[in-house]
Amino acid sequence: MPDFEPQDPDYEARVRASFxxxxxxxxxxxxxxxxxxxxxEIELPFREDLTQxxxxxxxxxxxxxxxxxxxxxAMSLTPPGGEVLSVEFKINLLSPAAGERFLARAxxxxxxxxxxxxxGDAFALRDGREKLVATMLATMMNVR
Amino acid sequence: MPDFEPQDPDYEARVRASFxxxxxxxxxxxxxxxxxxxxxEIELPFREDLTQxxxxxxxxxxxxxxxxxxxxxAMSLTPPGGEVLSVEFKINLLSPAAGERFLARAxxxxxxxxxxxxxGDAFALRDGREKLVATMLATMMNVR
Amino acid sequence: MPDFEPQDPDYEARVRASFxxxxxxxxxxxxxxxxxxxxxEIELPFREDLTQxxxxxxxxxxxxxxxxxxxxxAMSLTPPGGEVLSVEFKINLLSPAAGERFLARAxxxxxxxxxxxxxGDAFALRDGREKLVATMLATMMNVR
Amino acid sequence: MPDFEPQDPDYEARVRASFxxxxxxxxxxxxxxxxxxxxxEIELPFREDLTQxxxxxxxxxxxxxxxxxxxxxAMSLTPPGGEVLSVEFKINLLSPAAGERFLARAxxxxxxxxxxxxxGDAFALRDGREKLVATMLATMMNVR
Numbered sequence: 001m002p003d004f005e006p007q008d009p010d011y012e013a014r015v016r017a018s019f020x021x022x023x024x025x026x027x028x029x030x031x032x033x034x035x036x037x038x039x040x041e042i043e044l045p046f047r048e049d050l051t052q053x054x055x056x057x058x059x060x061x062x063x064x065x066x067x068x069x070x071x072x073x074a075m076s077l078t079p080p081g082g083e084v085l086s087v088e089f090k091i092n093l094l095s096p097a098a099g100e101r102f103l104a105r106a107x108x109x110x111x112x113x114x115x116x117x118x119x120g121d122a123f124a125l126r127d128g129r130e131k132l133v134a135t136m137l138a139t140m141m142n143v144r
Numbered sequence: 145m146p147d148f149e150p151q152d153p154d155y156e157a158r159v160r161a162s163f164x165x166x167x168x169x170x171x172x173x174x175x176x177x178x179x180x181x182x183x184x185e186i187e188l189p190f191r192e193d194l195t196q197x198x199x200x201x202x203x204x205x206x207x208x209x210x211x212x213x214x215x216x217x218a219m220s221l222t223p224p225g226g227e228v229l230s231v232e233f234k235i236n237l238l239s240p241a242a243g244e245r246f247l248a249r250a251x252x253x254x255x256x257x258x259x260x261x262x263x264g265d266a267f268a269l270r271d272g273r274e275k276l277v278a279t280m281l282a283t284m285m286n287v288r
Numbered sequence: 289m290p291d292f293e294p295q296d297p298d299y300e301a302r303v304r305a306s307f308x309x310x311x312x313x314x315x316x317x318x319x320x321x322x323x324x325x326x327x328x329e330i331e332l333p334f335r336e337d338l339t340q341x342x343x344x345x346x347x348x349x350x351x352x353x354x355x356x357x358x359x360x361x362a363m364s365l366t367p368p369g370g371e372v373l374s375v376e377f378k379i380n381l382l383s384p385a386a387g388e389r390f391l392a393r394a395x396x397x398x399x400x401x402x403x404x405x406x407x408g409d410a411f412a413l414r415d416g417r418e419k420l421v422a423t424m425l426a427t428m429m430n431v432r
Numbered sequence: 433m434p435d436f437e438p439q440d441p442d443y444e445a446r447v448r449a450s451f452x453x454x455x456x457x458x459x460x461x462x463x464x465x466x467x468x469x470x471x472x473e474i475e476l477p478f479r480e481d482l483t484q485x486x487x488x489x490x491x492x493x494x495x496x497x498x499x500x501x502x503x504x505x506a507m508s509l510t511p512p513g514g515e516v517l518s519v520e521f522k523i524n525l526l527s528p529a530a531g532e533r534f535l536a537r538a539x540x541x542x543x544x545x546x547x548x549x550x551x552g553d554a555f556a557l558r559d560g561r562e563k564l565v566a567t568m569l570a571t572m573m574n575v576r
């Protein structure tokens with residue numbers, strides 16, 4: 001995996017400020033853990049009011065958090081003032097999202113001038129063990 | 145587009161009962177409008193607490209609702225007692241999700257014995273006009 | 289579906305000239321049938337040397353032809369001199385690609401300044417009947 | 433990444449025999465390098481007759497080879513007699529496929545009873561250096 005050089009020394013503050021403005025992330029109870037150049041980790045505690053019909057976390061909620069992680073992984077590499085939009089993503093739901101909390105980890109696969117491609121995974125944490133429950137491939141557009 | 149014959153005469157009640165158990169849909173304020181064989185429509189009013197950093201509906205929330213619509217379109221064609229799991233989906237976000245309310249419309253593209261493929265669109269309604277803001281292609285697995 | 293206005297009156301000649309330079313299309317025996325604003329149709333006769341292990345057309349060959357159709361549907365709407373690159377695509381393979389010949393039909397879903405999203409289908413023709421065998425959702429980037 | 437136990441001691445011979453029946457792979461000049469439990473590598477030398485309009489390898493040809501690698505990575509884990517079908521895949525084309533030869537490397541992300549999810553990458557080799565040019569996420573169905 002490549003090492004990335006941030007173009008903006010204040011990338012972390014910029015990413016954290018933007019995340020703080022994503023009302024949807026606060027609504028579902030997600031918080032931003034780690035921000036590194038080209039890498040972001042978001043945590044989401046389980047909540048009953050975010051489940052699907054079998055009591056697992058709804059695939060759409062998992063997706064929302066992994067999408068945010070991908071977007072901020074891309075944004076960590078943009079120049080000062082740079083914004084990022086999700087163009088598209090694809091996610092495979094590998095196992096039921098059963099756990100006490102969930103981690104979305106995203107990393108930049110390729111950072112281009114206009115388009116950044118990211119990979120993201122969702123892990124369920126249960127009884128101290130981590131299990132991969134979903135994997136995403138996402139295309140982000142850099143907006144200036 | 146094909147016309148589908150439901151295998152379960154009570155498909156609509158079954159779909160509506162399952163949707164009612166999706167806590168995440170209630171939490172975001174989505175409700176099920178139309179259920180027909182191989183077709184489902186879900187409505188989501190705009191809410192400030194579901195936005196991303198620019199004030200539009202979060203892509204993940206749009207996705208959650210279109211994913212649910214795709215899943216229930218598939219479930220409308222399963223035999224009595226049939227359940228459906230999202231294996232994977234891909235969504236293209238075409239325009240900012242700006243509107244007073246949103247409609248997710250899904251239809252079955254191909255209903256197989258094990259796998260059902262669905263297409264779903266999200267429309268934003270604003271000043272009485274409807275605009276396509278996202279389009280999804282989803283793979284659902286039939287579970288017995 | 290929207291009606292598109294071409295920005296280049298010579299869009300068809302430009303698309304046909306570019307297709308003629310795609311050596312891979314000649315190698316697999318594909319030819320360009322219809323070119324309209326935002327819509328392209330490509331035909332591929334069945335050939336034994338393009339099959340997978342069960343004797344059906346290889347999914348990758350189906351994909352190559354639908355991808356080309358999507359790219360040229362996008363290119364039909366670019367200004368004079370405009371080129372198009374495939375950023376990504378997703379394809380669902382719905383049925384074995386069994387037939388005497390195949391049609392790939394692509395249409396633009398949304399034409400943006402930088403990004404154009406296309407949908408493409410592959411149909412198998414067999415004994416005079418047409419069957420949908422694959423469906424694609426593709427993201428194209430406009431290059432100037 | 434998980435270590436996989438093959439269910440069939442003769443998995444490699446089975447994979448190689450099936451690959452040898454994929455006429456399309458022979459037609460494009462691809463050959464199977466490495467077969468391990470849950471991992472496959474295919475090589476494709478550059479050929480002018482497989483290019484797109486700018487002289488790079490056609491995205492569809494890259495895709496065909498990565499799809500085959502994903503399918504055989506999945507097949508390496510099936511029981512004796514097991515077959516695999518591509519349900520769907522998504523590929524991001526990261527850079528022009530420029531090189532003297534190309535490597536498609538696929539690995540199983542999750543092996544299920546019915547569905548196996550694989551990740552595949554394509555690398556271009558040029559002047560002794562390897563460059564990632566495409567990345568795929570694929571869903572395979574196990575057929576018995």
